[in-house]
Amino acid sequence: MSRRTLGRTLKLCTIAALVSSAAAHAADWSDTSLSWRYGNSFREPFNTEDISKHILAFTHADGYKYGTNFFNIDFLMSDSKDPGSLTQSGGAQEAYIVYRNTFDIGKIQGKDVKFGAVRGVGITVGFDVNTKNDVGYNSRKRMIVAGPTLMWDVPGFLNTSLLILEESNAPSGAFPPISGVTGRYHYKTHPMLTAAWGIPVGANLSFEGYANFIASKGKDEVGGDTAAETNIDMELMFDVGAATGGAKNTFKVGLEYQYWKNKFGNPSSVPGSKASTPMIRAEYHF
Numbered sequence: 001m002s003r004r005t006l007g008r009t010l011k012l013c014t015i016a017a018l019v020s021s022a023a024a025h026a027a028d029w030s031d032t033s034l035s036w037r038y039g040n041s042f043r044e045p046f047n048t049e050d051i052s053k054h055i056l057a058f059t060h061a062d063g064y065k066y067g068t069n070f071f072n073i074d075f076l077m078s079d080s081k082d083p084g085s086l087t088q089s090g091g092a093q094e095a096y097i098v099y100r101n102t103f104d105i106g107k108i109q110g111k112d113v114k115f116g117a118v119r120g121v122g123i124t125v126g127f128d129v130n131t132k133n134d135v136g137y138n139s140r141k142r143m144i145v146a147g148p149t150l151m152w153d154v155p156g157f158l159n160t161s162l163l164i165l166e167e168s169n170a171p172s173g174a175f176p177p178i179s180g181v182t183g184r185y186h187y188k189t190h191p192m193l194t195a196a197w198g199i200p201v202g203a204n205l206s207f208e209g210y211a212n213f214i215a216s217k218g219k220d221e222v223g224g225d226t227a228a229e230t231n232i233d234m235e236l237m238f239d240v241g242a243a244t245g246g247a248k249n250t251f252k253v254g255l256e257y258q259y260w261k262n263k264f265g266n267p268s269s270v271p272g273s274k275a276s277t278p279m280i281r282a283e284y285h286f
């Protein structure tokens with residue numbers, strides 16, 4: 001990893017620590033975990049190869065007086081089929097941060113907001129930030145999100161949100177025609193319908209994941225049309241700790257699957273814009 005990339009990653013990790021610390025302060029409940037997952041059929045736009053990736057993650061969720069926080073940082077390490085920048089050998093590395101704060105309207109006004117199968121209504125705000133050192137694109141994504149959320153009355157949780165996305169990027173890779181792009185490019189403001197869930201399906205099994213359905217974000221950096229995007233990531237997790245007489249929700253293993261169509265808004269005509277990726281996953285909660 002280059003010094004420049006290491007510096008960016010350390011900055012993102014510092015942001016992660018600060019946000020997590022603030023989120024945990026005065027929390028009614030909290031859950032923090034470290035996880036690892038691996039798959040060998042990841043895809044990247046403009047790349048015809050199947051890519052292997054190891055992904056390490058730090059995740060924190062908590063509930064506080066007026067709502068909930070969610071924070072995650074993924075550190076993704078590709079094999080040589082997703083090559084790193086020209087200043088390094090081997091595959092690319094990426095750090096991707098997601099933060100969401102959902103204000104629960106019922107908690108704020110001191111009176112539950114319930115109707116039908118909905119147990120609560122909220123307003124979600126947050127951001128996505130990434131940095132990647134691949135030879136092709138060198139993503140520097142920045143995205144702000146905001147919109148209403150419905151919290152459904154199910155075992156565990158199921159939240160759905162309709163968010164408005166304000167996204168920009170500042171790619172610096174050498175892959176044509178991206179090499180002609182300078183500065184930060186802002187896409188058209190666009191909506192996303194998103195869902196996140198964690199539902200028990202047995203004594204020691206849970207079905208978890210998220211689904212994002214993202215509208216076209218207008219023209220890309222070089223004037224091409226972007227496409228509507230579908231990204232579904234779901235896992236079936238087995239609570240090993242509870243099954244072996246240990247603490248519940250401490251050590252889990254399972255299978256994960258990600259389906260990503262028109263990745264990053266690239267249309268189906270672009271090689272590598274569609275991925276179907278099974279993974280193995282392990283996570284430790286503390």
